[in-house]
Amino acid sequence: MAPTTEVVMRSTHRRLAATAAGLVLSPVILGGCGIGGDAEEEGPAAKPARAPAEEAATRSRERVQAYLDAMTAKDVAAGRSQLCALLHDGFDLGATGPNGDFADHFQVPEAAITDIRPGPFGQEVSVSVSVTSGKRTVKRPLLFTVTRDGGDWCIAGEAPGGTPTAGPTPGGAVLTPPS
Structure with a gap:
């Protein structure tokens, strides 16, 4: 009878070991298949999504700074x-x-760039620009309007001053409120 008990014990031991291994490995296997939670959100390397307002301010700053650099x-x-x-x-x-x-x-x-804030036509980016012509230097405030056009951000207008009023853009177009 001893051999039978020994066989049963080995069989039971193997089943317990297989079950334990299955339980330990199942989250890894299921996680790789997309079952059992969102691996992207739980992973330590996952980046938190930026808030829309933060992204708008960042993209607006980038566009206007690139324009100012190009002007210079x-x-x-x-x-x-x-x-x-x-x-x-x-x-x-x-x-x-x-x-x-x-x-x-x-x-x-x-x-x-002196200020960035939301406006009626997009992000309004206030800028202080020093312009020299000959020996004369003048400091002027400008207001750029930056908006999203499709999947990209772009400058939609430029006006003198730092107030959100409709005015001429670099191309001479006038911003008007949408109907």
Whole structure:
């Protein structure tokens, strides 16, 4: 009878070991299949999603800073690429003209973003720009409106001052409220 008891004990021991191994490995196996929870949210390397307002402010700052950098460097193509497609034709006509942001006789020794806030047409980015023409330097406030166009962010308008009023954009278009 001893051999039978020994066989039963080995069989029971193997079943218990297999069951324990199955229980230990099942979360790993099920997690890899997408069952048993969202692995992306639980993993330590998962990044938290950015809030829409935070993303809007970040993207707006990036677009306007790139435009200011292009203005300082007199890189018309880089400046144009920050604008919404609707403004490209007007920008092409006026950017290097006598009063354009990229006019040869203007130098931009300093440009800084001073405020970003939501507005009626998108994010409003207030900027202080120093412009030198000859020996004269003038500091001017500008207000850029940045919006989402499809899946990308772009500058939809530029106006003098720091107030959210409708005014001319770099291409000469006027922002009007949507109907």
